[in-house]
Amino acid sequence: MWGQKHVRTVMVILAAVIGYIWYQFLPASVSDEVVFVTVPRGAALSSTARQLMEAGIIRSETALKLYMRLKGLSGSVKPGTHRFYRRLPVAGISAELVRSTQDRSVITVPEGFTIAQIQNRYNRLKEKTGTRFAYLTLNVPVGSVAFIPSDSMEGYLFPDTYPIADSDEMGLIRQMTANFERKVILNYREEIAAAGEKYFHEPDFYEALYKIVTVASLIEREARVPSERPLIASVIYNRLQKGMRLQIDATVSYVPGESTSNKKKTTLRDTKKKTGYNTYRIDGLPAGPICNPGLECIRAAFEPARTDYLYYVAQKDGSHVFTRTFAEHKKEKARSK
Structure with missing residues (x-):
């Protein structure tokens, strides 16, 4: 008797795990909304998956990475602006990522462009x-x-x-x-x-x-x-x-x-x-x-x-040191060289 209960418990847990995994591969939404995501040249699959997760296009970074690796596509992500429907499952997202964006009829203008x-x-x-x-x-x-x-x-x-x-x-x-x-x-x-x-x-x-x-x-x-x-x-x-x-x-x-x-x-x-x-x-x-x-x-x-800052000095990593007086500014400028 105990053995049957044990088996049933294991089966329930196993079914729950399978159901959870299957759920991660489903579309993140039923919406027909189109979302554009720009993949930088040389971006790793992990960073691309993170982008898509943050944009609400996928349910799980792991599910996308696992699917693309199993399909042998992990190194085939094309850079450029991709067009996604929110209702796409992981398989559809994967297909879009490996499609060339050369002929796409959209323009992405980054912040700060002239x-x-x-x-x-x-x-x-x-x-x-x-x-x-x-x-x-x-x-x-x-x-x-x-x-x-x-x-x-x-x-x-x-x-x-x-x-x-x-x-x-x-x-x-x-x-x-x-x-x-x-x-x-x-x-x-x-x-x-x-x-x-x-x-x-x-x-x-x-x-x-x-x-x-x-x-x-x-x-x-x-x-x-x-x-x-x-x-x-x-x-x-x-x-x-x-x-x-x-x-x-x-x-x-x-x-x-x-x-x-x-x-x-x-x-x-x-x-x-x-x-x-x-x-x-x-x-x-x-x-x-x-x-x-x-x-x-x-x-x-x-x-x-x-603040009462009047100056800032750029550092090599792109950050700045902010100062209140010209004397402080000169010191920081000398340090940054």
């Missing part, structure tokens, strides 16, 4: 040449987009993934600015207006937004460690309040429609260039945003940390 970088990526995907995207976004009739008080859209092209199969440059621009309005203005209008009043004494919402986005673009280009974004924002506002020039290296090399990255090393000669963006030569903010910041940098711009 107009020039978006132009280059769009042209590559569409197998085009020319600068129509840059021309359209740098020659905007003032007032044609209600929330952009400038002739440039730099800063307002929201980083995200967009379908471009049936879109020309103007179609992509409309998607990006509409996304900006939806994710930034509609969600954070009050916070942005309050920050504009507090830090710039700016009563006009769209002018306040322009300044906040400009600050966010500086943060995006300076911060490499996410937790430092509000700290860098605090340095910017503290210096502005004291009438100190910002002296941000990322502004030195920025040229609208041309810049694709920060210059690796800023020289004394660079800091003397006369441009409306060079914050070594001008007081206050640069003439406008120097890239298209992501939402977290925009949030940092209207919700900075409360």
